[in-house]
Ligand SMILES: O=C(O)Cc1ccc(OCc2ccccc2)cc1
């Protein structure tokens with residue numbers, strides 16, 4: 526079964542609208558963040574993460590990215606505060622990255638890309654029964670976006686990069702227990718927030734985006750390990766290196782970007 530969509534010339538972001546017309550909708554993601562355009566909302570509180578009881582289950586190559594899935598049958602790991610009306614449950618996190626360090630992130634800041642972007646995906650289990658149901662609702666999902674910039678080795682990222690060889694091919698899955706993604710956050714959670722969408726098909730307009738201003742620093746060596754993954758399955762003769770799995774910025778269409786200093 527071929528991929529319904531991808532990041533190549535024939536199946537990439539510029540043609541997603543053919544099968545997913547919402548790609549041309551009014552609240553699509555990612556966007557270019559212009560810090561000077563952001564309005565400050567003093568009533569906007571800090572983001573609160575309660576990840577201490579989080580339970581990671583597995584790490585997988587889904588043919589688009591590498592994803593770490595969490596146990597989300599109760600409120601053991603939630604994000605709340607900030608623009609969020611109630612707690613949202615952590616479901617999974619994954620990354621987007623480039624073929625070179627000069628690009629790879631989905632959101633850009635004043636037109637500048639980072640080397641990679643980490644997305645921590647949460648869903649509103651107060652209002653919706655399943656992730657899939659929440660993923661189609663305008664207040665269903667909350668994604669925390671963290672930029673990755675190259676520099677020194679990241680002290681904890683090796684826990685992920687050391688196991689990437691076990692999920693090289695599309696469809697591969699490995700047990701991945703006991704990982705708490707709090708170790709991947711920068712010290713200060715200054716953030717921008719706006720209403721947007723999934724950045725991959727089905728592109729549902731269901732995401733409250735919370736993009737953290739400060740990047741985390743990872744080494745070029747750690748980042749290069751993400752590029753050893755392939756989009757293709759082990760059984761396919763084609764080996765297409767997994768890189769540049771990012772959607773470019775989409776029109777703001779009059780949306781308000783709000784900024785919160787911690
Ligand atoms: O973080 C992102 O890139 C946004 C994003 C968040 C969640 C996501 O889940 C895929 C999915 C959505 C709906 C139903 C089934 C699968 C896909 C993309």
Ligand SMILES: [Zn+2]
Nearest residue numbers: 619621644724
């Ligand atoms: Zn993502």
